[in-house]
Amino acid sequence: MTRSKVIVCAVAALLGSTALASADDITLRLGSGHPIGLLAYTETAHKWFAPELKKRIEERTDHTVTIQEFHAGQVAKVTEVLESTRDGILDIGFVSMIFEPSNLSLQNFTLYLPFNSADVAMVTEAARATYAEFPELTAPFEADYNQVYLGGACLENYGLGTNFAWTNFADLEGHKIAGAGVNLDWISGATAVASNLNEAYQSIQSGVYEGYISAASWWHTFKLNEVAPHFTKTDFGAQYLNAVTINKAKYDSLPEDVQQILREMGDEWAAVTTEVCTRNDAEGLKTLSELGVQVTEISPEAKNDWANALADFPNRMAQNVNSAGLPGSGVMNFYLAKVEELGHEWALRYKID
Numbered sequence: 001m002t003r004s005k006v007i008v009c010a011v012a013a014l015l016g017s018t019a020l021a022s023a024d025d026i027t028l029r030l031g032s033g034h035p036i037g038l039l040a041y042t043e044t045a046h047k048w049f050a051p052e053l054k055k056r057i058e059e060r061t062d063h064t065v066t067i068q069e070f071h072a073g074q075v076a077k078v079t080e081v082l083e084s085t086r087d088g089i090l091d092i093g094f095v096s097m098i099f100e101p102s103n104l105s106l107q108n109f110t111l112y113l114p115f116n117s118a119d120v121a122m123v124t125e126a127a128r129a130t131y132a133e134f135p136e137l138t139a140p141f142e143a144d145y146n147q148v149y150l151g152g153a154c155l156e157n158y159g160l161g162t163n164f165a166w167t168n169f170a171d172l173e174g175h176k177i178a179g180a181g182v183n184l185d186w187i188s189g190a191t192a193v194a195s196n197l198n199e200a201y202q203s204i205q206s207g208v209y210e211g212y213i214s215a216a217s218w219w220h221t222f223k224l225n226e227v228a229p230h231f232t233k234t235d236f237g238a239q240y241l242n243a244v245t246i247n248k249a250k251y252d253s254l255p256e257d258v259q260q261i262l263r264e265m266g267d268e269w270a271a272v273t274t275e276v277c278t279r280n281d282a283e284g285l286k287t288l289s290e291l292g293v294q295v296t297e298i299s300p301e302a303k304n305d306w307a308n309a310l311a312d313f314p315n316r317m318a319q320n321v322n323s324a325g326l327p328g329s330g331v332m333n334f335y336l337a338k339v340e341e342l343g344h345e346w347a348l349r350y351k352i353d
Contacts, residue, residue: 024063026258028053028250030092031070033078033099034198038221040276041153041242042071045094048272049244053265061257078196082245086145091250093147095243098155098181099196103145106326107137108241109335111182112317115307116237117344118157120277124270126338127152127240134331147245150266153273156281158183158236161219162211163204163228165294169305176209182317183213186236188309197222204228216284216295225293233285233297234306238277244269307348314350329353 030050037043050067057065070076076084078099085093097104098111110116110127117123131137131152141149166172169189177187178195185192193209200212204227211228218224219231244266251259289295298306314332321328332352340346 026057026063026065026254027068028065028091029068029070029075029089030094031075031081031084031090032094033071033073033076033081033096035072036069038197039218040156040273040280041094041096043276044153044269044273045069045244046071049094049265049269053261056261056265057258060261061255063255063258065258073198078198082145085147085245085247088247088249090247092150092244092246095245097241097243098183098239101181104140105321105324106140106328106331107243108182109321109328109331110237110239110241112314112332113336113350114183114186114236114310114313115303115347116239117339117342118235118237118281119344120154120156120238120281121274122339122342122344123238123240124154124274126335126342128270129338130331130335133334134327136327137331141243141245142248145245146248148248148251150244150246150262151269152240153242153244153270154277155239155241156215156217156277156284157233157238158213159216159219159231159233160211160236161214161224161228161231163230164210165230166232167296167299167302169302169309175211177211177213178203178209179213183236185313185317186213186310188306200224201227215280216288217280218284219293220284220287220291225288225291229292230294230296231285231288233295234303235298238281242273303347307346311348311350315352318352 032042032045034042036046050069054065054067057063075089078096081093081095082100082103084090097107101108138149141147172190175190176193177190178193179187180196184194195203197218201224203209216231246262285295318328318332329352
């Protein structure tokens with residue numbers, strides 16, 4: 001073999017081995033804005049999605065994978081995950097859609113219906129049926145944010161934690177209550193303050209506000225019971241407000257067998273997270289009581305007063321979404337009927353035009 005042929009063969013072998021390494025070795029950067037494990041969706045992102053994704057890829061394909069996790073604002077704050085996944089800073093983003101009330105207004109539809117079902121499994125089933133019925137819920141991720149929607153997941157039933165005791169709806173007047181995103185509009189009578197769980201402890205301790213709309217399990221995982229020892233089970237309802245997405249360019253660069261695994265895991269993530277949300281709901285109130293928190297349940301009278309104070313809110317939100325050319329009324333009416341079909345009775349049956 002001539003010297004030139006030897007060089008050609010060597011270069012070809014080198015290029016071939018480089019292409020093989022590129023095809024076989026995959027690195028995926030995934031993350032969220034919340035700490036690992038303090039909310040159900042980050043717990044399942046870390047304990048199930050990341051290791052299970054690696055396991056399935058390496059067991060069922062010829063590829064190896066390195067998964068790098070970035071949570072708790074390491075790469076993106078809770079308000080930045082959608083954009084960071086769009087820009088490829090994260091390959092896979094676990095998006096808390098409650099912090100995207102403008103960019104994902106239609107996808108926040110369960111928040112527009114306060115006193116929704118407290119049953120996480122019921123809400124998840126009804127919401128997934130709604131997503132299946134309305135492609136407008138998934139299309140914007142790719143069309144506007146350069147990412148592929150893989151699946152959604154729950155948040156637990158919302159209640160209200162405070163540093164003061166209250167019984168009647170009127171008792172909230174004059175107090176400052178915080179929430180995140182759309183659920184600020186649930187706060188009626190009291191003064192609403194925009195915030196997030198990562199800053200709630202210090203804000204309550206320093207008097208920035210006196211309460212926070214929260215699930216029972218979050219109240220102790222974020223140690224808010226130390227500064228606000230009252231929790232009311234208001235049953236604002238469980239939510240379907242998390243999404244797992246992948247950067248579109250990254251997704252397109254992956255082999256088809258890996259894409260298939262990502263799609264199936266995105267679909268399964270809802271059921272896995274529902275189990276964790278259900279567990280957290282069951283354990284949350286019990287743990288708070290054991291920690292000395294005064295746990296109460298909202299009275300039928302107070303719930304009725306609060307629901308009536310918000311009677312126009314769902315239709316107003318539907319019309320806001322409609323004005324953007326999106327099917328707000330269609331999505332909300334479909335969901336209302338679906339969750340009723342599954343057994344939920346609304347404190348007030350909202351009318352959506």
